Amino acid sequence: MITRNERRNAQTVGIMVCPKAGEPPFAEKDYYRRLTGIGRKLGLDVFVFFPHRLDWDRNRVVGYAYAAASKRWEKGFFPFPDAVYDRCFYSNPGVYAAYREPIRRLMASSGTRFLGYGLKGKWNVHQMMMRDEALKPHVPETELLEHKDDIVRWLDEKGELFLKPHGGSQGKGVLHLAETPDGFIAKGRTYRNETVRLQFRSKSRMLAWIGQFTSGRKYLIQRYLTLTTEGGDAFDIRALVQKNRKGCWELTGMAVRQGAPGSVTSNLHGGGHAEETVPFLRDRYGPTQAAAIAATAHDIALRVPEVLEQYHGRLAELGVDLGIDAEGKVWVLEANSKPGRSAFASLSDERVRLASIRNPMLYAKFMLDSRSERLGRL
Known part of the structure; x- marks a missing residue:
């Protein structure tokens, strides 16, 4: 294991993950590699670490950093990060229970800030959205x-x-x-x-x-909603909303996810595929109604994080899943605080794909610079 020295005055971002079999022992390697490159251009040292490998006596973590020269992930010791991008996915309640206390302790650390706090569960999200008069009509019973x-x-x-x-x-x-x-x-x-x-x-x-x-x-x-194409295939819209370089929410992009034939869900992991939103809506609802649906979906997608932050606390990004019924009504199906980006990978809009990856690092830079400015005024 190598020992990594902290660059003087460098701002650090730790991508917190749950370990997975393999080497390096985590998923989404390509995504984290790209985050590392974007972070480097912003003056950020980015590394991947695990919540169960925190050394509180030495204020360091065991993790991995991507070395561009050798094109490989290198294991090492790193200082506690200034900012944490939480990408922990818990495979079962036991895993969550094992990591809960070290994560809570890290959240309470004065030197570390989380970009956002993971949502607790679908029932909690539902209750928060039902407290908002604008969202309530769009939330299924x-x-x-x-x-x-x-x-x-x-x-x-x-x-x-x-x-x-x-x-x-x-x-x-x-x-x-x-x-x-x-x-x-x-x-x-x-x-x-x-x-x-x-x-x-x-x-x-x-x-x-x-x-x-x-x-x-x-x-x-x-309540079961009929959210299918004429052929009976399930579909929904994945809207990705993220905080940007100014710490403000923006709609990064939307993509239609169409499920495999016979599937009750549209998830890509279940064999579905992604399509461009506007052409899909035009084919199904016609140009006039499609424009109205897209505008409503845009407004709802941006409203959801504002409402959830009122009751939950800070968030950095959300995947908001929206259903569209046969009449064209927009329904809020789910909100995920650790969204994937696979729905945008196969689409033609390179701007959306790049922004979906760049925004977490831009927001991390904004958060760290804002804190430095506040400390400088003290």
Whole structure:
């Protein structure tokens, strides 16, 4: 292991990740490599580190830095970062529990600032959005699943529902449940991202299977919205909103995500693909309504982070998932504080792709310079 000396007066940004098998032991390597290059141009030393490898006695962390000369990641010791870009994805509650305390301690450290704080879960986000009169009409009816009788009640009243885990991403663990003349049908994806489609003749068997499927996890029941193309493929709009070089929210870009045939979600990890937003909307709704939908989606996407910050605290970026029904109404489906960028990777707009990567470093530079100016005035 190499020992890395801190450059005098250098501002440091640590990308905090959960370890993963391999070398180097983390995902999104290409994204972090590009962040490192952008940071270097801004005068920032950028490295990747792990929340369970914090040395409080020496005020240093174990991590990796990308060496442009050798084109490889080099392991070493680094000072506690001035700013933290949180990209920790917790595979299960046990992993989160293991890292919770060191992360809290780092957040409380006077020398380190987090660009943003990760959102706690879908139910928390839903409750915050429902407190805003502008967003409330665009949020689907949702409640916390507390008992199997809740499912029975929803099916009796509405005939179908959508089950989604309180914590989770990439469309894993979601179910569309509907009552049919022959019983019940469940369609969705397992936590291994495998497609599931089952029919049940009896209510008791259906409820028993759902109990096993949810396996003690916290779940939400949500009104099922028909958000599909004419061919029945699920789609939504991923809007990426980020703070920029001035610390202000901006809409970086939007992309349509269309799910694989038969999928109940549009997530790309489930076999979907991305399309340009405006041409897609024009083909489906016509030019006039498409323009109105795009304008509404733009306004809602920028409203969501403003509302969430009022109740949650600082955020740096959000992936806001928006559904568009057959009538053209825009619905807020989810907000993710650690968004991916795969929806923009295959699109033609290089400006959006570059901005989606550049903005976290521009905001980090703004935050660190603002703090230096405040300290200089003391």
